[in-house]
Amino acid sequence: MSDSGAVRPAWRIESQSVWCTAVLAVVAFGVVYPILLVVLQSFQTALPGQAARYGLDGWRAALAEPALRTSLLNTLGVTLVRQVLALPLAILVAWLLARTDLPGRRWIEFAFWAAFFLPPLTVTLSWILLLDPEYGLVNTTLAALPFVGKGPFNIYSFWGIVWVHVVTGSLTVKVILLTPAFRHMNASFEEASRVAGAGPLRTALRITVPVMAPVILSVLLLGTMVSLQTFEVEQVLGVPFRFFVFSTAIYDLLVTRVPRYDAATALAVLVLLAMLPLIFAQQWITRGRRYATVTGQFQTKPHTLGAWRWPALLFALALVVIVLGVPVVFAVLGTFMKLFGFFNVPEPWTLENWTTVLTDDLFLSSLRNTIVLAVGTSVTAVLLHSLIAYIAVRTRYAGRRLLDVISWLPFTVPGVILGLALLWLFLGTPWLRPLYGTTALLIIAGLVSGMPLGVQIIKSGLMQLGGELEEASRIAGASWWTTYRRIVLRLLAPTLMAVGMITFVGAARNIASVALLSTTANRPLAILQLDFIAQKKFEEAVVIACIIMAMSLVGALIVHVLGVRGNVG
Amino acid sequence: MDRAALEVRRGEVFTLLGPSGCGKTTTLRLVAGLERPDGGEITLRGRVVASVPRRVFVAPNRRNLGMVFQSYAIWPHMTVFDNVAYPLTLRGLGRGEIRDRVARVLDLVGLAGTEARAATLLSGGQMQRLALCRALVYEPDLLLLDEPFSNLDAKLREQMRLELRLLQRRLGVTVLFVTHDQIEALSLSDRIAVMQGGRVEQVGPPRSLYERPGSAFVRDFLGSTVILRGRVAGLEAGGVSVIMNDALAGCTVVGRSVSVTALTPGAPVHVAIRPEDIEVDAGPGDGRALPGVIDALLFVGDRYEARVSLGGEQRIVLMLPRTREWKEGQPVSLAFPRDAVSVWPA
Numbered sequence: 001m002s003d004s005g006a007v008r009p010a011w012r013i014e015s016q017s018v019w020c021t022a023v024l025a026v027v028a029f030g031v032v033y034p035i036l037l038v039v040l041q042s043f044q045t046a047l048p049g050q051a052a053r054y055g056l057d058g059w060r061a062a063l064a065e066p067a068l069r070t071s072l073l074n075t076l077g078v079t080l081v082r083q084v085l086a087l088p089l090a091i092l093v094a095w096l097l098a099r100t101d102l103p104g105r106r107w108i109e110f111a112f113w114a115a116f117f118l119p120p121l122t123v124t125l126s127w128i129l130l131l132d133p134e135y136g137l138v139n140t141t142l143a144a145l146p147f148v149g150k151g152p153f154n155i156y157s158f159w160g161i162v163w164v165h166v167v168t169g170s171l172t173v174k175v176i177l178l179t180p181a182f183r184h185m186n187a188s189f190e191e192a193s194r195v196a197g198a199g200p201l202r203t204a205l206r207i208t209v210p211v212m213a214p215v216i217l218s219v220l221l222l223g224t225m226v227s228l229q230t231f232e233v234e235q236v237l238g239v240p241f242r243f244f245v246f247s248t249a250i251y252d253l254l255v256t257r258v259p260r261y262d263a264a265t266a267l268a269v270l271v272l273l274a275m276l277p278l279i280f281a282q283q284w285i286t287r288g289r290r291y292a293t294v295t296g297q298f299q300t301k302p303h304t305l306g307a308w309r310w311p312a313l314l315f316a317l318a319l320v321v322i323v324l325g326v327p328v329v330f331a332v333l334g335t336f337m338k339l340f341g342f343f344n345v346p347e348p349w350t351l352e353n354w355t356t357v358l359t360d361d362l363f364l365s366s367l368r369n370t371i372v373l374a375v376g377t378s379v380t381a382v383l384l385h386s387l388i389a390y391i392a393v394r395t396r397y398a399g400r401r402l403l404d405v406i407s408w409l410p411f412t413v414p415g416v417i418l419g420l421a422l423l424w425l426f427l428g429t430p431w432l433r434p435l436y437g438t439t440a441l442l443i444i445a446g447l448v449s450g451m452p453l454g455v456q457i458i459k460s461g462l463m464q465l466g467g468e469l470e471e472a473s474r475i476a477g478a479s480w481w482t483t484y485r486r487i488v489l490r491l492l493a494p495t496l497m498a499v500g501m502i503t504f505v506g507a508a509r510n511i512a513s514v515a516l517l518s519t520t521a522n523r524p525l526a527i528l529q530l531d532f533i534a535q536k537k538f539e540e541a542v543v544i545a546c547i548i549m550a551m552s553l554v555g556a557l558i559v560h561v562l563g564v565r566g567n568v569g
Numbered sequence: 570m571d572r573a574a575l576e577v578r579r580g581e582v583f584t585l586l587g588p589s590g591c592g593k594t595t596t597l598r599l600v601a602g603l604e605r606p607d608g609g610e611i612t613l614r615g616r617v618v619a620s621v622p623r624r625v626f627v628a629p630n631r632r633n634l635g636m637v638f639q640s641y642a643i644w645p646h647m648t649v650f651d652n653v654a655y656p657l658t659l660r661g662l663g664r665g666e667i668r669d670r671v672a673r674v675l676d677l678v679g680l681a682g683t684e685a686r687a688a689t690l691l692s693g694g695q696m697q698r699l700a701l702c703r704a705l706v707y708e709p710d711l712l713l714l715d716e717p718f719s720n721l722d723a724k725l726r727e728q729m730r731l732e733l734r735l736l737q738r739r740l741g742v743t744v745l746f747v748t749h750d751q752i753e754a755l756s757l758s759d760r761i762a763v764m765q766g767g768r769v770e771q772v773g774p775p776r777s778l779y780e781r782p783g784s785a786f787v788r789d790f791l792g793s794t795v796i797l798r799g800r801v802a803g804l805e806a807g808g809v810s811v812i813m814n815d816a817l818a819g820c821t822v823v824g825r826s827v828s829v830t831a832l833t834p835g836a837p838v839h840v841a842i843r844p845e846d847i848e849v850d851a852g853p854g855d856g857r858a859l860p861g862v863i864d865a866l867l868f869v870g871d872r873y874e875a876r877v878s879l880g881g882e883q884r885i886v887l888m889l890p891r892t893r894e895w896k897e898g899q900p901v902s903l904a905f906p907r908d909a910v911s912v913w914p915a
Binding site for chain 1: 601602603628629630631632633634635636638639640642644645646655656659660700703704707713
């Protein structure tokens with residue numbers, strides 16, 4: 001009795017750290033190693049299959065070739081303009097939702113939340129229907145008015161790309177992150193200023209904004225990183241007028257007959273280097289945010305908007321229509337059109353698109369791929385991400401901080417570069433090469449790109465749980481495994497289901513990180529949709545867009561019912 | 570909040586005391602202008618600052634009040650100096666004068682030399698002092714304190730209580746203080762308003778509230794009370810004699826009546842006394858005192874805590890001095906001094 005009591009803990013600690021190290025090794029192999037491969041590859045000028053030859057050709061191309069340099073400048077331009085437009089708007093909306101008596105604010109917040117789940121490509125297709133220079137509904141309507149010669153809008157332009165970005169990720173993600181922050185701000189900071197003698201405006205400028213500044217800045221940096229993830233919007237809207245950002249430039253370099261791996265990887269490394277200051281700044285701000293967190297029990301009443309109540313509601317509803325209403329309605333309408341976008345032809349409506357797509361073998365095999373991909377990703381993600389989160393939060397394992405940081409790393413790696421990195425991992429490692437062209441490869445991509453959010457959500461769930469519930473079970477005589485099964489998993493079940501759902505949706509719609517990894521054999525719906533658009537088959541593309549959107553919105557609803565909020569910070 | 574008329578006199582510490590949810594914080598926030606009243610009127614130094622019938626509402630920044638919040642609300646993006654200087658800047662003072670006044674007020678609470686420090690690096694007690702400085706530096710007409718000690722630990726709380734009392738005496742500032750802690754209220758106040766369910770139960774100086782509570786709620790909220798049941802035996806000069814019920818049948822206790830109407834002989838009553846006023850003696854009583862037996866005895870350091878059984882189901886908790894030896898099972902006699910006993914209609 002006393003013998004086993006003395007021996008077993010020692011053995012258990014050993015086995016635990018062995019397990020933890022195994023997890024750390026697997027995660028590092030899937031996240032860090034591919035990125036190192038990309039860096040190495042940027043100095044490798046030979047084609048795959050040939051003897052390795054090292055040189056600076058790729059770097060020379062990335063830095064000197066006008067097209068590649070322009071793509072970096074374009075990335076910078078689009079990113080900057082998006083953030084500058086979206087941030088003030090998001091602050092205003094978050095303040096309205098969190099600190100005023102705006103009517104229906106709960107519903108409006110939910111609408112923004114649902115809009116966050118809309119696949120960017122679906123939104124892009126909807127806005128093409130409205131803003132295409134030739135047949136866009138807004139343009140044709142305006143052109144019918146007197147004194148307006150031709151429709152004034154063109155979605156295939158810099159501003160078109162910026163517009164679609166602002167109404168998809170840029171605005172919604174900021175509103176979702178800022179609203180809770182505004183809600184939790186200690187109201188007595190403002191009240192103390194009012195009592196000290198400051199008016200409402202001075203209080204807003206000297207107290208509210210400075211107090212919130214770290215949060216706002218942090219959200220801005222996160223938003224910037226998120227904004228570098230997309231690829232499909234520029235691919236669809238930018239390529240027709242030869243406008244490239246770094247991700248579409250990398251894609252372009254690789255999907256030609258003579259792929260230029262050296263230049264593509266050098267470009268990727270440049271972007272990663274440019275992200276470093278963002279990452280450090282974000283970490284620094286988050287660490288520095290050790291503010292007085294003592295909050296009064298007194299829940300203050302929201303600001304009364306008074307006469308501004310209805311104009312503010314109108315403003316918020318207009319935004320909801322733009323970010324949620326238009327994309328959903330027009331994506332659905334688009335599927336029933338004989339000729340995508342042409343509202344003024346006789347008899348524009350048809351069911352043919354649906355019947356064509358649903359009976360298409362290409363569609364059916366892609367649907368199968370997507371289902372295998374999404375289910376596979378979400379199941380493995382729940383297992384792996386909960387393991388990582390558990391090690392980071394609950395164990396004393398020496399490498400838990402490192403594991404935590406590595407799990408966050410994919411967030412800072414743009415999707416196309418992640419795809420590129422995994423491509424190298426699988427082509428460059430002989431025993432992994434057979435996996436190329438299988439869905440397993442895409443599952444790994446989804447697993448890695450979903451890791452930051454998944455681990456983050458499970459971690460906060462575990463932290464809320466507190467260690468004592470588990471300890472009580474251990475004291476009561478349950479083994480570690482029994483405790484995990486009967487206490488942790490039961491209590492964490494809603495969180496884990498939400499993570500599974502988020503990863504499911506993410507994998508089903510993911511384009512950026514799988515674009516370079518998919519072949520005709522493992523092509524999922526999202527990529528098939530992109531291929532249809534490239535072939536100008538908009539009618540088929542929009543049907544798939546609708547199916548992916550439906551999956552996303554159902555997923556969003558399930559996550560919402562489970563009551564879990566993603567907190568990327 | 571319904572119906573309450575309160576008046577705070579210049580230079581006094583006036584306390585709103587009551588359990589949570591009794592409306593005391595709402596009252597304070599109404600005075601501060603952070604809430605709008607549904608009815609009634611608030612006057613500060615002869616100036617109406619809020620009045621529903623007259624449609625007057627003065628914004629909080631135009632009331633010249635000082636306030637210490639429960640969470641202190643120390644602005645995290647400012648230094649200690651900036652926090653205190655903020656209200657002075659708003660009042661258009663010159664740089665030199667601001668520096669002087671901030672230095673003087675920080676010195677007053679022992680924070681001199683911390684001016685340049687980030688306000689978030691202060692300890693809880695220091696933050697509280699800083700919040701006090703910020704509220705006092707512009708010499709407000711009235712200082713509002715919203716449970717200012719509730720986030721401090723017990724030791725620090727006692728110390729801050731004393732400091733605040735001395736500071737208030739020195740500066741002569743008028744204070745409106747909100748707390749749910751009876752010891753804070755009793756020790757700091759010139760007058761206390763005990764509140765319950767949005768109504769004011771009783772207003773008065775601490776001692777008179779404690780010794781002559783006007784209602785059962787005030788009696789039980791301020792300190793602990795021993796309550797025994799009995800029946801009126803007769804009325805004497807300035808008092809009522811009561812025959813005890815149950816296991817104490819036959820014993821008599823005399824006290825003053827708190828009833829508004831005259832008590833008639835035979836009427837059921839409650840006899841109330843503060844436990845510290847009961848005179849405890851070892852050994853069985855002499856007939857005038859009530860008999861009891863110590864059935865549990867705890868040594869708590871400076872004294873003993875004893876549960877004394879009065880026979881049957883009646884048990885009371887008493888503090889016994891350390892100067893004597895006590896044992897569990899020991900019979901004791903309990904004398905109820907006439908001045909300390911109050912008789913309440915049951």
